[in-house]
Amino acid sequence: MKDIVLSGIQWSGKGTQCELLLKKFGNKISYFEAGWILRALQSKPNAIWKYIWSIIDNWNLLPDQFMVKIFDLFLFSLEQNKSILVDGFPRQIPQMHAFLEMMKTYNRDYKTIVLDISREEAIKRLTSRRMCKTCWAILNTNLHNCDKCPICDSIDIYQREDDKDIVSIETRIDLFENQTKPVIEHLQKEGVITVVNWNQSPEKVFEDIVTVIES
Ligand SMILES: [Zn+2]
Known part of the structure; x- marks a missing residue:
């Protein structure tokens, strides 16, 4: 089985597809997702x-080189005969160049x-996204009855402030279009x-x- 790089805007349902x-x-397969790895690192004190933490105070500003090193480590420690599922990486052009080089070095298809x-x-x-305050399930007013959580039956359901704010939504989409779309277009040229x-x-x-x- 070949490796899979799954790309798409944050709300494309990428997370659900990765779970499936x-x-x-x-x-x-072995799963690589930056956010997941960062949260795992954060969960206990380590160097x-x-x-x-000494170089960033916002996860979005994590330097390209750092993500690249983490990915390198991931490939290096990968068990033999395992394929990889990469979620949300590379996100920017400099990351992509490093990514392509590493995939070549490790002979990944x-x-x-x-x-x-x-x-x-x-x-x-x-704008139709809601969250359950009890179990943190992500719900959608188009798919679920959002008066009551379908998972835990809680009625404590809310809409995140930044999901109410159309300017914030547009900014997040712009970020994807300006930084990640060029990566996708470049990969497309590579066929x-x-x-x-x-x-x-x-x-x-x-x-x-x-x-x-x-296939
Ligand atoms: Zn719930």
Whole structure:
């Protein structure tokens, strides 16, 4: 099985698709997601986290080189015969150059899959997003009855402040379009990309992704 690089704007349903992929392919794949690794580092005191903290006070400002080193370490310590699932990396052009070089060094063969949704769709998804205060489930007014949490039955459901603010939403989309879109376009020129259109159910999207992976 080839490696998979899954790319897409934050609200493209990337997280859900990664969960489904991990469920289906189990121990055949190892998962790389920057946020997850950072949270794991943060959870107990250690030298790497102290180092990160000494140079940043905002996760968005984490230097490219640092992410690249973490990814290098991930590839270096990877068990033999395992494929990788990379979520949300590379995000910017400098990261991408380093990424391409490392994949070559470690002799990795991969497919990039993009979950493509329109700007309008991204805005619609964000403004309809709700969160359960009890179990932190992410809900959507288009998909769920948001009077009561379908997971834990709590009625304590709210909308995040930054999801109410259209300016903040537009800023986050712009960031993706200015920094990550060029990465996707560049990878597209290398001929390693497959776009899975979003305008269908998560189950159908998953089917399409699996077809791409198994082809
Ligand atoms: Zn809940």
